[in-house]
Amino acid sequence: MNTITLDAKVLAELREGEKAYPIYGVKVRWSETYPPGAEQRMFRAGDPPLPEGRFWNSAGWDSMEKEDRDPEVIAAELMRDWWPKYTAKLLEPADVTITVTLKRRDVWCDGWFSHYTFDVGMSDADVIASFERYVERILYSDLSENERGSLLMGAEDQWRWHGCVDGNPQGERTEAPCRCPKCKDQGLVRIDH
Numbered sequence: 001m002n003t004i005t006l007d008a009k010v011l012a013e014l015r016e017g018e019k020a021y022p023i024y025g026v027k028v029r030w031s032e033t034y035p036p037g038a039e040q041r042m043f044r045a046g047d048p049p050l051p052e053g054r055f056w057n058s059a060g061w062d063s064m065e066k067e068d069r070d071p072e073v074i075a076a077e078l079m080r081d082w083w084p085k086y087t088a089k090l091l092e093p094a095d096v097t098i099t100v101t102l103k104r105r106d107v108w109c110d111g112w113f114s115h116y117t118f119d120v121g122m123s124d125a126d127v128i129a130s131f132e133r134y135v136e137r138i139l140y141s142d143l144s145e146n147e148r149g150s151l152l153m154g155a156e157d158q159w160r161w162h163g164c165v166d167g168n169p170q171g172e173r174t175e176a177p178c179r180c181p182k183c184k185d186q187g188l189v190r191i192d193h
């Protein structure tokens with residue numbers, strides 16, 4: 001990904017009230033035991049071998065922080081606070097590694113069919129205008145089609161944009177942006193799509 005070009009473009013396009021925040025990529029990998037009856041996965045070349053009945057699993061997402069932070073500190077916090085809760089549904093999880101890297105800087109961070117930024121008091125109209133500029137920036141960037149697709153996740157279709165009433169994007173919807181109690185608690189403003 002051509003991050004330098006994109007970062008420079010973000011900074012050049014910032015409007016009053018907008019701020020570009022560091023976005024960190026989080027990658028988690030671990031081994032676990034197959035649940036009874038589960039279909040066995042293909043073994044991927046390059047993965048260390050595991051005992052019969054176990055497999056490698058992984059998760060990953062992008063995370064926006066208000067200020068620059070040491071990626072290793074973020075990883076240590078996830079290991080302490082997030083991993084123990086996440087493993088509650090896994091069978092004998094082990095061999096976990098959490099890797100955090102600074103990916104780029106932008107006003108908006110990509111989530112699962114959703115984007116968010118920090119609520120710094122922008123009006124709904126300004127938030128929408130800011131997100132429109134973000135979508136254009138990604139659409140016309142020199143990123144690969146795959147990278148654009150995973151950063152946008154359908155956000156290029158403005159008719160999809162919405163918020164929600166109670167923090168559940170699958171539940172009752174509102175107009176975008178989302179100002180639900182969950183977003184307020186987290187100090188975020190979100191656009192689901």
Ligand SMILES: [Zn+2]
Pocket residue numbers: 163164167178179180181182183184190
């Ligand atoms: Zn919300």
